[in-house]
Amino acid sequence: MTIVSSDKDLMQLVRPGVVMLDAMKSKKIGRDEVIEKFGVPPDRVVDVQSLAGDSTDNVPGVPGIGVKTAAELIKEYADLDALLARAGEIKQPKRREKLIEFADQARVSRELVRLKDDVPDMIPADALGVRDPDPGELLGFLRVMEFNTLTRRIAEGLGAEPPAPVEVSVGSTVPTKARMQPGAEKAKSEPVVAESPAAGAAEAAAAAKAPFDRSKYETVTTRERLEAWIMKAYAAGRFAFDTETTSIDPMVAELVGFSMAVAPGEACYVPLGHRASSEAFDFGAHDGIVQIPVVEALALLKPLLEDPSILKIGQNIKYDLNVLAQHGINAAPLDDTMLMSYALDAGKGGHGMDDLAMRHLGHACMTFEQVIAHVPGKKKSERTFGQAPLDKATEYAAEDADVTLRLWMILKPRLAAERLTTVYETLERPLIPVIADMERAGILIDGAILSRLSSTFAQGVARLEEEVNRLVGHKFNLGSPRQLGELLFERLQLPGGKRTKSGQWETRAGLLDDLAANEEVPDDARRLINTMLEWRQLTKLRSTYTDALPSYVHGGSGRIHTSYALGATTTGRLASSEPNLQNIPIRTKEGREIRTAFIAAPGKKLISADYSQIELRILAHIADIPQLRKAFEEGLDIHAMTASEMFGVPVEGMPGEVRRRAKAINFGIIYGISAFGLANQLSIPKDEAAAYIKTYFERFPGIRAYMDSTRKRAHERGYVETVFGRRIHYPEINTKNPGVRGNLERAAINAPIQGSAADIIRRAMARMPGALAAAGLKSARMLLQVHDELVFEVGEAEVPNALRTVKKVMEGAALPVIALAVPIHVDAKAADNWEAAH
DNA sequence: CTAGACTCCTA
């Protein structure tokens, strides 16, 4: 028999009548060649390998012993067992100690290296060979393995009907490992299924859905038990965990407990900062609560959390990462079930733990309310998890870790099966520590500027309020849109009143603008309207920005720490909250003042770097529009070029209004244009807007083709994709309701554009810390992201290098995966504050 | 005290 392989692990099989053939080198491998390679005959190869180890196969062996030494030892002592038994006789002290210390590891290595020769139900050799597939068997297999696209394609190829999808759940028809052990009759037809790794995934999915039993969770209150759980985590190689704290804001949260799960249903809770509620009876110095001191517990957990070989699984793990960072723990590597769900199912529903548990496990999680209900006295808002009784806290916290682990067992294999591993691994997972660092970095605010602005705005507001009251003749609540609407359209009988869905008069700024420009409106009413608009602008700036922002300054750092949601939008964008730093004013002079309050720390500068026209460039790439590509290549004014193409007006000396309209159309295209929307935006009649769109499509037929094909794909497949393969689902897009369908179609047309831009900046962000470090930049920190802009804080001396590096990373972010057909341009500038840097 | 409507800030 000849074994055709160059795998050295198979050399142990060489014996009289069995040789190998290395097909790469066309070389025969017999007994002599094995001795040449391992220094021992084939029947001792296993002993040598178990000593020398093999890093490619993760066989540890004995440290310090390679093939040469191993062969020498085996030749002298005959085999591994004899050698280990007599290890004490070895002369070289280092070698002797290693052999004694790592004897067990050598024995484990032997089990890893030795080929199993007792596999039941081996397929007879003559049953192997190329033959036509049995459609039923093949398609059944592919369906069970959830190779959905393959099933469909191969069914098409064979002209067969694809089998119905299999619902994976306990007690379903999905084969469990037990059921799949091939019996006598089945041995020939299904052997591959039994040994397939995918079958393991199906089995894991089934295990993940086993019933929940909260009474089985352990409350860990001793050092010994915690060590035992840590050992379980090491043995499993991965575990799910969750931190319990006093706040949803990780910057102020105090650690109250830690839960972990190592297998479905096998989870524990480690209370760390529980205290009796102040209104409860206090039975002694320790409040009657037994728990491991925080410092001690964290010292035990830190090596596990930081161990590069142990995977830490969390649900929204960025939160836990931030909490642990406050205690000097840098947890890695990480997986996040929320982000897995986001990569797999964006658009199909929420990605919160409760949503996911219900969707994938059919399980309703214990609610926070249920735990907090056991805290005596106090208003609900003042109760914290740390006051909850340990038994309830354990049920809740351990269940969270348990649920997280089970979700991971279900979602992880889906990533590969649905070809979304790259999306998750390049656009989601690497962002977790990067964003966590940005959040903890925060940004410095000049409180004096904000308070000065606040007073200025307040004075303006008071003046305008008086003015309005004088014009109206009686007091009314300027902040009430309803009262304003009634005043304008009922009492004053002004024309052009529209009602909202609920029948209220509409009073938004755009409508009031048009009203003020209307010649039928009397002068004093016009003055009232304009005063109201000014009043609204100032009150908005004051309440949302100058008054609100200082309340977010963190007591410890003196900076503002926003929170970025990684899985909140459907398109892949980030969302910022508490406070939202992605909507700081910029358009008006007064608003822009607020940006001057965002400053660099002493001795540093802020750098703002933003992508120029990124979405239009992506549109030019995806839809492949020659005129747009050319304009971007030549660095032309893209809106002026559009206007020129559409209206035949030369760019030189083009009226501002013409360019403004073209700009609105360009934006409209990105948003999935409608005549109604464009008419609204430009305050022009709907048929005029429709005519613009018609002209546009005539000049740029590729855009219409892109919009039509995207719409079609969305209807056929239920999702659209970014250029990097991120999927955005629209499960309701085939609805019969034309209004709703139109909305979804526009969203589906916009999503690949907005989403691709989001992917590009995500890629830039993922690479940024490494690139800054590689460029020798020690002081540079990334602070903010505003969709197409990144803000950095950099020591003054490093500014030129930082500008160069940041620009390079951002402009090259699509590479090497996508070479866009248009250049990507980034403007970057450094200054003392955000307004000046932008 | 909470939820929804309305408004307005950003890309």
Place this chain on the structure above:
DNA sequence: GTAGGAGTCTAGT
């Protein structure tokens, strides 16, 4: 026409 978050008012609990 896309994607968000937040402040205020108002009605209902």
